[in-house]
Amino acid sequence: MKKALSLAVLTLASSALIAQSEVTRELKTEWHHQSQPNGSIGVSTDEALEALANREPEEIVIAIIDSGIDTTHADLRSQLWVNQDEIPGNGMDDDGNGYVDDMHGWNFIGGPDGNIEGETMELTRMYMDYNTRWDGLDEDSIQDSNPAEYKFFITLMQDFNQQQRENRLEEMFLNRYRREYDNNRSKVEDLLGPDFTDEQLDSLANSRHKSSSAARMVQELHEEGIDKKFFEEYGAQLYSYNNYYLNPAWDVRDSIVGDDPNDWNDSIYGNNDLMGQSSDHGTHVAGIVGAIRDNEIGIDGITPRVKLMVLRVVPDGDERDKDVGLAIRYAVRNGASIINMSFGKDYSPDADKVQEIIQWAGERDVLLVHAAGNDSRDLDFDSGDNFPRMPFETNNLENEAWIEVGASTLYADELAADFSNYGEYSVDLFAPGEDIYSTLPVNTYGFNSGTSMAAPVVTGVAGLIRSYYPQLTAQQVKHVLVESAVPSESRAFEGKSITNAVVNAYEAVKYIEEHKAELGLN
Structure with a gap:
């Protein structure tokens, strides 16, 4: 999954701003569920x-193809699919599919030793390769x-x-601003200590003390969501670019x-570790779809x-x-009705x-939901590829069981999230994807932003519809979601x-009842 450095800035900044207001946090923890008449553009x-x-x-089975899930999370563990043909922990491939102890799914990026x-x-x-x-x-x-x-x-x-050039520039600017931030913060900490409050910082910034300018600089950055955590996470991402993403060795x-x-016939590999070391993304996605309700x-x-x-x-x-490809095949063969791909x-x-x-998969009545991506690009043009994607330019396949999803905000006048990819012919619809509160590893919760959050909102709504109207095909569910989606009056959208x-979701139910x-349907 490609990482956008600009998205990291947006996400971290918005997260810090959310923390400033308990009222705002209270609103946003559930905003994507809410009704549109109350001012937020949620899914009702x-x-x-x-x-x-x-x-x-x-009951419906939904496959989450992602980075893994914290399978021990209190809001998720009882929601896991169970392979009834497999005996847990016996080290044998009981169902004969080639995957040993695949009780809740499979890990295609693991091996015997890690x-x-x-x-x-x-x-x-x-x-x-070339x-x-x-x-x-x-x-x-x-x-x-x-x-x-x-x-x-x-x-x-x-x-x-x-x-590579852009990454070097990012690193240079980050190091420069980090040095400046650290220098000014150290002056503030000399006076206020390392755990100073916003009120203390504001008081110093508005004083006549010689360190007031340093306090003002720190305060301004904090207001933009730029703090110690920001620099640590941004630095970690640049480390990934240098050491993994763009490292030919x-x-x-x-x-x-x-x-x-490169050999698709070599298909029996992996392990049953569904968490790995970094399941934050998949855990967040899974919670949006299927965290336990009303517990x-x-x-x-x-x-x-x-x-x-x-x-x-x-x-x-x-x-x-x-x-x-093999994960999609596994999901279909094991009974998934919907596949989320963020x-x-x-x-x-x-x-x-x-x-x-x-x-x-579509021919076997499976609905596939895909995140449009976070590069602020128009996917109708060649420069906007975000694979896998529709329309299929390679062999012109059409699949009415595919939904491409952009990310929306809770603000009607700024409905399309500024990081979201879009496309008049490539993106089917939008869904809440900014400041979405969901599950994180080790029984925690937090906010994330991205089309990665918007896709599971659509997956969740599709799952709700398929669960209550199991007679509907995958293609019909897509038709219902597209036809019932709430249009925006904003010209910018x-x-x-x-x-x-x-x-x-509510408009989808209304549409079904009016078009039985x-x-x-009976």
Whole structure:
């Protein structure tokens, strides 16, 4: 999963601003569930469930293809899908699918002795693959014999070099601002101590003390969400870029997983560790979809009767096409009705194979929900690739069981989140994706922003619909969600998606009840 440094800034800044107001925090912990008449553009979860009070939902299986989940979390552990054909902990492949003790899903980025945590970007892998293949060959002969491939290689090389340059600049600016921040903060701490309050900082900033200017600088940065934690997390991300993402020498796949990532027939690999060392992202996604409702702790998920199948394919870096394809296949074969995919990348060497599996899944009545990405880009243009994606430019497949999701905010006048990708023909609809409160590892909770949060909101609404109306096909559920999404009157939202609208659970239920005959329901 590619990481956007600008998104990190936005997310961290917004998180710090949220912390300034307990009233705001109280509102935002549940805002994505709320009704639109109250001013927030949520999905009306409670209203939908009230309208369905006389119906009995069926249990539904939803696959979360992501970085893993904290399977011990109090708000998630009883929601996990259980493979009834597998005997837990006996070290045997009881169901004969090749995966030993796959009780709640499978980890495709692990091996007998551990897991992949840091990984290169697909750009780095493809660039180095061409370099290796053409090592020692004359440039003119390559260009003459493989003009299309050579042109693509030049694109890869330019992109790779550009990202390295940008990363060096980011690092230079970060170090400069961090030194300035640390210097001014140390002056404040000399007077107020390391645990100073906002009130103490404000008092010093407005005094005539010689350190008042240092206090004002620290205060201004804090108001923008830039503090010690910001610099630590931003620095950690730059470390990942230098050491994993853009490092051609980084290659741990063979030593940890042991498969051939380019051989799709080499499909029996991985382990059953569904948490790894970094399951924050997947845990947050899972909670949005299916955290236990009405248990008086934490948060409520959107889908009431759900079992979550955990499929771990996303490292700190870019996921592999083969892992994604095999995870989709696993989910379909093991009974998932909906698959959530909150990840994406700029390049995909086996895009055609992934697309074929997506088509295969749709033909088997599985709905696939995908995050549009966080690069503020228009996906209608070639420069906006966010794989896997629709429309399929490689072999022109059409899949009406695919939903591409952009991220919205709770503010009607600024509805499209400024980080969200968009596309008048590429993105189906939007869903709440800014400042979403959900589960995090070790029984904690927190806010995150991104289309990664918007996609599971749609997945949760789709799960609610499929649970209460199990007769509906995946294609019909997509039709219902698209047709019932609430359009925005904001001109700034025009052209951002096919619908120019935000998903809404209550409106979806109303639409179904008003179109029962058309949908083939009793």
